[in-house]
Amino acid sequence: MPDTQLRKTILTVEEVFHENGPAPEAPLLRGAIVAVIKNPYAGAYVADIQPFMDDLKPLGLLMATKLATALGGADRIEGYGKGAIVGEAGEIEHGALWHAPGGYAMRELLGDARAIVPSTKKVGGVGARLDVPITHINASYVRGHFDAMEVGCNDAPRADEMAVVLVMTTGARIHNRAGGLDAADITGEDGLR
Incomplete structure (x- = not known):
């Protein structure tokens, strides 16, 4: 299995105080962590790429821990999403390994x-941006948590790199009033409702 070669991480935290309406008791926190790594499969077709997923597991846990900590702790997280930008010498399937x-x-x-x-x-060049979708961590139909966060890095991914991303939030969109299932009304165990 190839080793995960990490070049850098970028941690971003937004504090959203209002969107032209009344300020909430506490701001909504939205955060992203990007890890820029070497793509071991860049430049050639490799049939069996699945072993790299096991190599990425420790990086995933490290990133999730750092991001949750930056947002005040795992117990505060209500929304999440993930994504990957693959450098130009790679292929979209390499991003699926994340x-x-x-x-x-x-x-x-x-x-x-x-x-x-x-x-x-x-797949994108240096400076490519990605809109990472976000939903509630326990029920995908909680409409107030439907969101996205734009992420990227000014010098990544290089052609032989990937930028892997995790995103988390501490709540619904500020001034959420589009209806639908509310987080307080989640009843199911299936991850939907």
Whole structure:
């Protein structure tokens, strides 16, 4: 299995105080962590790429821990998402290797959250940006938590790199009033409702 070669991480935290309406008791926190890593499969077709997922698991847990800590602790997290930007010498399938390590790391850290972790990926050049979708950690139909966070890095990914991303939030969108299932009304164990 290839080793995970980490070049840098970028940690971003937003404090949202209002969106033209009344300020909440506490600001909504939205955060992202990006890890820029070497893509061991860049530049050539490799049939069996799945072993790299196991190598990415420790990185996923490290990233999830750092991000949750920056947002005040795992017990405060209500929303999450993940994504990957693959450098130009790679392929979209290389980004798919982040699905399990990134998603399971957050779910493990957050106490086995039930909802599937929404995800996106693309191939892009240096400075490419990615809109990472966000949903509630326990029920995908909680409309107030439908969100996205734009992430990227000014010098990544280089052609032979990937930028893998985790995103978390501490609540619904500020001034959420579009209706639908509320987080307080989650009843199911299936990650949907």
